[in-house]
Amino acid sequence: MRYLMVSTYPPKKCGIGKYAYQMVQNIKKDGELVDIISLNKAEDGLYMDLKGGRKLLGLSKYINNCDKTIIQYHESFYHDSSKNLISNILTYLSFYYLFIRYGRKIEVIAHEISYDKKGFYKFLECLKWGLCPNILFHTQKEIDTFISHYFKLQDGKYHLIDHSKYFIKYTNLSKSECRNKFGLPSDKIIFLCIGFIQEHKGFDVAANCFKKLENNNLLLYIVGSVRIKEEPYLRYWYKLKNIVESSNNVKLVDSFVSDKEFDEWINASDIILIPYKEIWSSSVLARAKLYNKPVICRNVGGLEEQLNSNDITFNTDNELMLILTEFEKSILNKII
Structure with a gap:
């Protein structure tokens, strides 16, 4: 299989980036291929700024070439709260397009989801997660919180993943x-x-x-x-x-x-x-x-x-x- 990893990435000082790096190393160890889209200038992969407006749509040609796309999700990576309403709507529409167009080829690992949305923005957020084909959480409490704020998704749409599943031990010292x-x-x-x-x-x-x-x-x-x-x-x-x-x-x-x-x-x-x-x-x-x-x-x-x-x-x-x-x-x- 060929994977596409979308995330922050080392050397950026970011725990999610370190998580993605270890996940990539484990996937490669299994003999699979991994392409990397880094949200910062990194040692590996292609740098892309995906924050705000229609920038997410730039992923399309890379998703086309892969069997599975993994998006490490933190709201601040993709949504730009400083932009105007039109720009924010375009970000949501870009998510909708990717989720509908590529379906289960996309997997979102939820590191942090916002629950402070109200009114129109809550509607847009609900629709985004309703269209998302696969969401992975690290604890059942996160799933329960998600459901209480939005809705119960269809069976098989969200999954638990052990937080340490892809972790690498970096020392053998006593x-x-x-x-x-x-x-x-x-x-x-x-x-x-x-x-x-x-x-x-x-x-x-x-x-x-x-x-x-x-x-x-x-x-x-x-x-x-x-x-x-x-x-x-x-x-x-x-x-x-x-x-x-x-x-x-x-x-x-x-x-x-x-x-x-x-x-x-x-x-x-x-x-x-x-x-x-x-x-x-x-x-x-x-x-x-x-x-x-x-x-x-x-x-x-x-x-x-x-x-x-x-x-x-x-x-x-x-x-x-x-x-x-x-x-x-x-x-x-x-x-x-």
């Missing part, structure tokens, strides 16, 4: 080797928050909780960088930095790490902490499971479906504080 690489203490229990630093991730909540702990054998490392250098994002970074600087057991590693280093940080830790305030599903959580790491996460979106019996969920900041306090007590009891 936990101790990973700690040595980053100069981490071998005798401490290390919690990890990792990823782009932005407010909805809730890293400040985790930092404030650890700041209140008295046991310095428990350390929180926050590893990541600001993806968008704009005022709201930078303001949050400074807020987080101030919390860290006033804490004895929270460390901030301000760095955009490579895929290999990302996995090494996960493997170096004892527990992955995911205090996100909103999310659909989590690549960080999925990668944690590649290395059999226990997870503590807020019960938002479909994250609970990605967990196993070794993991813990919380709903409020106070619940997270209670979990960490109990953890601290259990460690003290073992020492005593």
